Amino acid sequence: MSEPLRLGIAGLGTVGTGVVRIIxxxxxxxxxxxxxPITISAVCARDRMRNRGVDLSGYAWEDDATAVATRDDVDIFVELIGGDNGPAKAATEAALAAGKDVVTANKALLAHHGPALAEAAEAAGRVIRFEAAVAGGIPVVKALTEGLAANTLTRVMGVMNGTCNYILTRMESAGLPYETVFEEARQLGYLEADPRLDVDGIDAGHKLSLLAAIAFGTRVCFDAVELEGIRRIAIEDIRHAADMGYRIKLLGVAQMTGRGLEQRMSPCLVPADSPLGQLQGGTNMVVLEGDSVGQVVLRGPGAGEGPTASAVMADVMDIAxxxxLPTFGQPAASLAEPFPARGAVPAPYYLRMTLVDKPGALAKVAATLGDAGVSINRMRQYGHDASSAPVLVVTHKTTRDAIDHALKGFAATGVVIGEPVAIRIEAV
Amino acid sequence: MSEPLRLGIAGLGTVGTGVVRIIxxxxxxxxxxxxxPITISAVCARDRMRNRGVDLSGYAWEDDATAVATRDDVDIFVELIGGDNGPAKAATEAALAAGKDVVTANKALLAHHGPALAEAAEAAGRVIRFEAAVAGGIPVVKALTEGLAANTLTRVMGVMNGTCNYILTRMESAGLPYETVFEEARQLGYLEADPRLDVDGIDAGHKLSLLAAIAFGTRVCFDAVELEGIRRIAIEDIRHAADMGYRIKLLGVAQMTGRGLEQRMSPCLVPADSPLGQLQGGTNMVVLEGDSVGQVVLRGPGAGEGPTASAVMADVMDIAxxxxLPTFGQPAASLAEPFPARGAVPAPYYLRMTLVDKPGALAKVAATLGDAGVSINRMRQYGHDASSAPVLVVTHKTTRDAIDHALKGFAATGVVIGEPVAIRIEAV
Incomplete structure (x- = not known):
């Protein structure tokens, strides 16, 4: 048996406590x-006095993360603080400079500073591993980096924010509006301290940008992720989607196109009987598509003490x-510029709008779509009250630009009441 | 860039050709x-003249696998011959003895000789990798060995024979009897040369025994897998199962119990709306359950050129x-005896039988179940012809022993016509 591998853990929230418990x-x-043997040398956290249900008496207590990261008796710095700047970043940089390997669950840090950190790690001859940063307990970073290493990846997709999936699933099952379910989720403690990270797709977008970097051998480019959250999803859209055999998911899609890398994190309609469509509640799912392997689907818990600690410890075990391996599967210097491509991949769209109830209104909508080059696959007008009529359109494949063009055109017709809704239908 | 890693490939069927194509x-x-760089030094196959659609002119051609395995210019011996004895085994042993690493897709070889081969590899300081031997393109060996390395595994389940899943799915969707669909599968080329390997669960049992060894740190023990194939599944059972919200799958389950390791590969009823229940056609699915991570589900293509070659090459890339890692995730000498436990984990059962249509028949069946200690959850008698009545029973949780006891008892009642059917209902 070799020498012990000694950890320094910064952050003793849910995940940090879980890591201590496993060890x-x-x-x-x-x-x-x-x-x-895997041992712990030192820990730090905001509150030393809090009872975490684990015995920390055998470990040195440091007052800040950088002190943990640079101790002589630490081989791996385990960063569980979070945040894309501040102590997490400083301590990670200090750890690498001091010759430590780093294991982190911090998607924001890597989404914003991944390329620089990967270069720093390589320069120091150390590794950064981040299985816990993406899709909780699902070993998807490993599956992509190693399991599918012989594939040219063609598309990576995922439902990677359990809170959003909980909200959308609960809206459908209970027939409740977004605001009500959001409030429920808040009270259940499912939301981040800043809930925009969840419901605006930022957290999930961070994760997608990391998977895209590995899949396509490109430098992480979170800024190029087209982000659209779930706040504007109405219960009517969930119902209409269900009527047509779809479910609405906050779906991340990264795809290499002839024009460059397209990364989207946005609500999409997916077939209700597909694995993604069937995903309920807080569970995560990632779909990996490669030229040789075809489609591989991974499903599991996306958050929580046990699952996230399991992923942190998988990285620790790998190092032991x-x-x-290089942070993103190949040397940082060999990662290509992503050439962000927005709207490169066409798709059918679901459109919902409310029309004034007068002759010729539907014709104006149809003409506007035609002018925008959007062709109609299905159109439904629902039963309505005296003055307005809800209308649904499913288009044939078209571009986001054409849809945006049509949405602008609708406003000019004078027959569309309020904001129309447009949601992409992703072929999964 | 380091020295090339040079392969010697034995076997140029579908998978071998796929490996050449990827490289x-x-x-x-x-x-x-x-x-x-990954290069190929030498190959061998049964038929040198066959046109495989790939250019083999740059590689040395050997007439037997052992010659490939022992060449000086080969670093990894890629064994794609198959079979648990004969040339595959001899060449694998020769490769290890000659100081080569081995990558294999051969589940039968490892299921029968895994412990000895793992010891030979360790003695020689070489590795044996076998991602392609289990569930085709799904990186499940890696997920289990590495991704969930910090978990005590509690249960491993899987649908790992695509042909059987095709047959069962097609029986349900087309309403056809087993014999008809079996013949279809044969004509489509879905069956092994010896179809018993598929329909008797032997091939899937090999795979289960390998996953169990990794999951529970035990020596591979294929002989202890309780095998029951799909030949006796009648279209009526598929229909009755569907009526009750279940589907029938050839499901492998390995579970560590207080009495030892239980390994079963047998038809089971699973909820139709579970991921396993929704699995259609030739796709494979493996479910891994760990104490920290909870449940992780992996789904993907279980066979075919691209997927299987993808898995072979993932192992090659790992070595590059x-x-x-040790063959089964920890040193061979540290693998425990499995202490095979048959029937240790109780479950509800589905029973179907045909009764003579006379007063008291049902009472005799109920009494027989009671005598065997089997308690009834649901019982249905279906519409019937003049002389006989089909009866379905769903029991509460019970043991296989108790069910076997009841089945014997039925024979003695004189009211049960033919063989009753008993199928386990697995909680997934």
Missing amino acids: QNHAGMLAARSGR RGIR | QNHAGMLAARSGR RGIR
């Missing part, structure tokens, strides 16, 4: 599988076993 | 990701990247 409860198993 | 078409990508 304390499974010491023998971890050593048998990795060939080395001598598995040392 | 020829993706040379730059493979080198960028692994840091080493310096990832070297």
Whole structure:
């Protein structure tokens, strides 16, 4: 048996506590599988006094993350603080500079500073692993980086924010509006301190940008992710989608096109009987498509103490076993510029709007779509009250630009009341 | 860039040809990701003259697998011959003895000789990798060995024979009897040369025994897998199951119990709306359950040129990247005896039988179940002809022993016509 592998853990929230618990409860198993005892040298967290239900008395307590990261008796710095700047970034940089490997669950940090950190790690001869940053307990970073390493990836998709999926699923099952379910989720503690990270798709967008970098060998480019959250999804849209055999999911899609890398995190209609359509509640799902393998789907818990700690510890075990890969699967210097392509991949769209109830209104809508080059696959007018008529359109494949053109045109017709809704239909 | 990693490939069927194709078409990508060019030094196959659609002129041709395995210019022996004995085994042993790493898609070889081969590999300081041997393109060996390495696994399940799943799915969708669909599958080329490997669950049982060894840290013990194939599944059972919200799958389950390791590969009823229940056609699915992570589900193509070659090449890439783990995730000497436990985990059962249509018949059946200690959850008697009555029973949780006891009892009642059917209902 080799020397112990010694961890310094910064952040003792849910995940950090879970990591301590696994190491304390499974010491023998971890050593048998990795060939080395895994130990903890030092920890830090905001509140030393809080009772976390684990015994921390055997570990040195530091007052800040950088002190943990740079201790002589630490081999791996485990960063569980979060945030794309501040102490997480400073401590991670300090750890690499001090010759430590880094294991992190911090998607924001890597989405914003991934290329620079990967270069710093390589310059120092150290590794950064981040399985826990994407889709919780699902070993998707490993599946993509290693399991599908011989594939040219063609598309990566995922439902990677459990809170949004919980909200959308609950809206459908209980017939409740967004605002009500959002409030429920808040009270259940499902939302981030800043809920925009969840419902505006930012958190999930961070994750998508990391998977895209690995899949397509490109530098992480979170700024190029087209972000659209779920706040504007109405219960009517969920119902109409269900009527047509679809469900609405906050779906991330990264795809290499002839024009460059397209990355979207946005509500999409997906077939209700597809694996993505069937995904309920807080569970995550990632779909990987490669030229040789075809489609591989991974499903599992996207958050929580046990699942996230499991992913953190998988990275620790990899390092204990001598598995040392570049951060994004290939040397940072060889990662290509992504050439962000917005709207490169056409798709059918679902449109919902309310028309004034007078002769010729529907004709004006149809003409506007025609002028925008959008062709209609299906159109339905629903039963309506005296003065207005809800109308649904499913288009043939078209571009986002053409849809935006049509949406502008609708405003000029004078027959469309309020904002029309446009949601992409993704072929999954 | 380091020295090339040189392969010797034995077997140029579908998978071998796929491996050659990936190496020829993706040379730059493979080198960028692994840091080493991947090349082929030599190949062998039964028929040199066959046109495989790939150019083999740059590779030495050997007449037998052992010659490929022992060449000086070969670093990894890629064994794609198949079979648990004969040339595959001899060449694999020769490769290890000659100091080569081995990548294989051969589940039968490892199911029968895994412990000895793992010991031989360790003694020689070489590795054996076998991602392609289990569930085709799904990176499940990696997910289990590495991705969930920090978990105590509690249960591993899977639908891992695409042909059986095709047959069962097609029986349901087309309402056709087993014999008809079996013949269709044969004509479509879906069946192994010896179809018993598929329909008797042997092939899937091999795979289950390999996953169980990794999951539970035990020596592979294929002989302890309780095997029951799909030949006796009648279209009536598929229909009755559907009526009750279930589907019938050839499901492998490995579970560590207080009495030892239970491994079963048998038809089971699973909820129709569960991921396993929704699996259609030839696709494979593996469900991994760990104490920290909860449940992770992996779904993908279980066979075919591209998917299986993708898995073979993932192992090659691992070795190129310096990832070297023991065959079953921990040193062979540390693998425990499995202490096979048959029937340790209770479950509800579905029973179908035909009764003579006379007073008291149903009472005799109910009494027989009671005598066996089997308690009834639901019972249905279907519309029937003049002389006999089909009866369905769903039991509460019970043991296989109790069910077998009841089945014997039925024979003695004189009111049960023919063989009753008993199928386990697995909670997934």
